[in-house]
Amino acid sequence: MFKNRGIAFKLILLVSASSALIFLLILSYNYQSSKKMIEENARQNAWNLSRATVNRIETALRSVQKVPENLACYLENSSYNKDELVRVLRAVVETNHEIYGAAIAFEPHAFDRNALYFAPYFYKKGGKTELLYLGSESYKYFYLDWYQIPMELRQPQWSEPYFDEGAGNILMATYSVPFYRTINGGRRLMGIVxxxxxxxWLRDIVSSIKILKTGYGALLSRNGTFITHPSKELIMNDTVFGIAEARGDKTLREAGKQMVRSGTGSISYKNIWGKQCRMYYAPVPSSGWSLSLIFPVDELMADVVKLHRTMLFGGAAGIVLLSLAVVFIARSITRPLTEISNAATEMGSGNLDIDLPSVRSHDEVGRLSDAFHSMRDSLREYIRKLTETTAAKEKIESELKIASDIQMSILPRIFPAFPDRPEFDIFALIEPAKEVGGDFYDFFEIDATHLCFIIADVSGKGVPAALYMAVTKTLIMSKAKEGITADRILMKVNDELSRDNDVNMFVTIFCGILDTSTGEVCYANGGHNPPLVIRKDGDISFLGEAGGLVIGAFEGMTYTLEKLMLGPGDTVFMYTDGVTEAMNEKEELFSDERLERELASLNVVGIQELVSGIMEKITFFTGDAPQSDDITMLAVRFLGGKTFV
Amino acid sequence: MEIEVKKELDIFIIKIIGRLDAVTTTEFEAAINGLIAEGGNKLIFDMGELQYVSSAGLRSFLGTAKSLKAGNGLVAFFSLQESVNKVFQMSGFNKIFKLFNSMEEATKFMNT
Known part of the structure; x- marks a missing residue:
């Protein structure tokens, strides 16, 4: 995926990714543990706060409770008249700022036989204390909860919060204490204080609790009705169960059940404004109410979130800085590398004179650069030497070419060679191999009726072979005098060549002398490939099996003189091993057999066409295989004796 | 080309395997000259596995023979393959070298 990207890219990717991963792991661990810590703190805080608030409410409620309790005690243990009662009651209401109002409600006819109701009630209205006598057709206090429940239970009791219509005319809760009188040894209920x-007032207490930014407290009555809540519509109108039902929130309903049973606990839920909150609740023991404190989660976690946001920004900045550092380091590595790479490409295209980038550092890059410098210098030196060597080699090659040209130029190459001699025809072809070879042929008239012809192959190749060939050719020319026979020519030349021949070079040679008047050929073979005789009628055969020793090997060798009669139209075909050992790509040889077959099958008239025809066959046979040896052919045809007049 | 040399008394029997041409002759000559320098002057060439001999090869046989002749040494060949034998016949080397059918005949010649 990143195979083709640079080192810098890979380094940045790797370092940034791994450091980001490590950072995120640490951050999330840190977040989790500080979240836990903060939650624990918040929990502690919430309990402390609720305990304190409950205590405040308790204190307030207690002080409110004290008033009717003390009044009840007073009423039970002293005698009083109406004025006195009203005075005491007024004093109580005026001196206890916690209470909104207070009443002493007697049983029917209990205070005055003639009066059904007697219940003086003082309450605060606009900073003044007002007196009201309770009890009328529309306000039969005996049947109201604040009166009836403690009367029936015969014990002090906090009422459920209610709207006191016709009396206080506000939302209130009432603490009722029954009082008695001992009459005839029996305790008789006289009324309720x-x-x-x-x-x-309660709400002021609860709303004075500061919880984070938008957190708040709420007070619930014994049946789950909201007594205080920041949302006024809820107060006295709704219960925690109502809300839980409306929302289908089981957790809230369970919490509500706990609250009305004076339980303690906490839940996570969404408050009436849809905000995720944590609620802690605890009971207010004296009234059986329940206080709940609501903490918005986002504010609870605000510090953690803020801390982590800071850390995240810091971390990101750190990673950016790290990446920049990596870029810087990577660049310092890749820049010289790129330069070296470009220089190497330039050098590869042959320019060794370019300036290589200089790297001052002594690290790996520096060593690479040094190595490149020395490589360039070595290459320059090498190329310089190579150029010199090549020049020298070219000189030698050109000299060899000249040698080859000279060698070829000493061979007779103009055909027809004897246009004025109708009694015979001669044709030769030499196809030199790439390297200077050692093949040669020659023909010349010894006298008016004798034509000497030779074909030879000097062992080895190159200049030594060429020189040796020139020497051999010259020697033959000098020995072939009138009246000499082929065997003697070979013997003499052999002796001359063998004497002091330290290089062990030798020559295979076939030498024939044609009597142009009779068609008789006298010949000797010095280790050369046997020529073929092609009769006019198409009969074809190899000339003799075994010849004598190659010339130039051992001094004092003798050669056998053989004779052959040619009729008019008969041909002697001579060749070197370059013909029979011509190789094709499958490393097969052209071979004696193929040569014989091809000669027999060529349907041509002249000997030039014959030789050229064989050459074509060889070229076709070898195909693309390189020619490794000289290919030389020489053909002599007797055309008929000259008629001497 | 490969060469296997074994010595029986004062006779070196040299087996030539493969082709003896312009390329391999140098190596061959070096090996033979080494034997001659060691004092070997009776050499028998086992030609049973020599498939081809070029004129360069013939030239090194000639050189070997000349070197040995100078020190009254002897050289012999046996088990020539047909193609190699043909070259020996054609070039007339059969006239100056002793060719045998088997090693026994060659060693017998050396010892008489």
């Missing part, structure tokens, strides 16, 4: 607490 009450004190009212304004829910307004």
């Amino acid at each position: 009450t004190s009212d607490i304004s829910l307004e």
Whole structure:
């Protein structure tokens, strides 16, 4: 995927990715543990706060409770008249700022036989204390909860919060204490003493609790009705169960059940404004109410979130800085590498004179650069030497070419060679191999009726072979005098060549002398490939099996003189091993057999066409295989004796 | 080309395997000259596995023979393959070298 990307890219990717991963792991661990810590703190805080608030409410409620309790005690243990009662009651209401109002409600006809109701009630209205006598057709206090429940239970009791219509005319809760009189040894209930607490006042207490930014507290009655809540519509109108039902929130309903049973606990839920919150609740023991404190989660976690945001930014900045550092380091490595790479490409295209980038550092890159410098210098030196060597080699090659040209130029190459001699025809072809070879042929007239012809192959190749050939050719020319026979020519030349021949070079040679008047050929073979005789009628055969020793090997050798009669139209075909050992790509040889077959099958008239025809066959046979040896052919045809007049 | 040399008393029997041409002759000559320098002057060439001999090869046989002749040494060949034998016949080398059918005949010649 990143195979073709540079080192810098890979380094940045790798380093940034791994450091980001490590950073994120640490950050998330840190977040989790500080979240836990903060939650624990918040929990502690919440309990402390709720305990404190509950205590405040308790204290307030207790002080409110004290008033009717003390009044009840007073009423049970002293005698009083109406004025006195009203005075005491007024004093109580005026001196206890916690209470909204207080009443002493007697049983029917209990205070005055003639009066059904007697219940003086003082309450605060606009900074003044007002007196009201309770009890009328529309306000039969005996049947109201604040009166009836403690009367029936015969014990002090906080009422559920209620709107006191016709009396206090506010939302309130009432603490009722029954009082008695001992008459004839029996305790007879005389009435109920009450004190009212304004829910307004309670709400002030609860709303004075500061919870984070938008957190708040709420007070619930014994049946789950909201006594205080920041949302006024809920107060006295809704219960925690109502909300839980409306939302289908089981957790909230369970919590509500716990609250009305004076339980303690906490839940996570969404408050009425849809905000994720944590609620802690605890009971207010004296009234059986429940206080709940609501902490918005986002504010609870605000510090952690802020801390982590800071850390995240810091981390990101750190990674950016790290990446920049990596870029810087990578660049310092890749820049010289790129330069070296470009220089190497330039050098590869043959320019060794370019300036290589200089790297001052002594690290791996520096060593690579040094190595490149020395490589360039070595290459320059090498190329310089190579150029010199090549020049020298070219000189030698050109000299060899000249040698080859000279060698070829000493061979007779003009055909027809004897245009004025109708009694015979002669044709030769030499196809030199790439290297200077050792093949040669020659023909010349010894006298008016004798034509000497030779074909030879000097062992080895190159200049030594060429020189040796020139020497041999010259020697033959000098020995072939009138009246000499072929065997003697070979013997003499052999002796001359063998004497002091330290290089062990030798020559295979076939030498024939044609009597142009009779068609008789006298010949000797010095280790050369046997020529073929092609009769006019198409009969073809190899000339003799075994010849004598090659010339130039051992001094004092003798050669056998053989004779052959040619009729008019008969041909002697001579060749070197370059013909029979011509090789094709499958490393097969052209071979004696193929030569004989091809000669027999060529349907041509002249000997030039014959020789050229064989050459074509050889070229076709070898195909693309390189020619490794000289290919030489020489053909002599007797055309008929000259008629001497 | 490969060469296997074994010595029986004062006779070196040299087996030539493969082709003896312009390329391999140098190596061959070096090996033979080494034997001659060691004092070997009776050499028998086992030609049973020599498939081809070029004129360069013939030339090194000639050189060997000349070197040995100078020190009254002897050289012999046996088990020539047909193609190699043909070259020996054609070039007339059969006239100056002793060719045998088997090693026994060659060693017998050396020892008489």
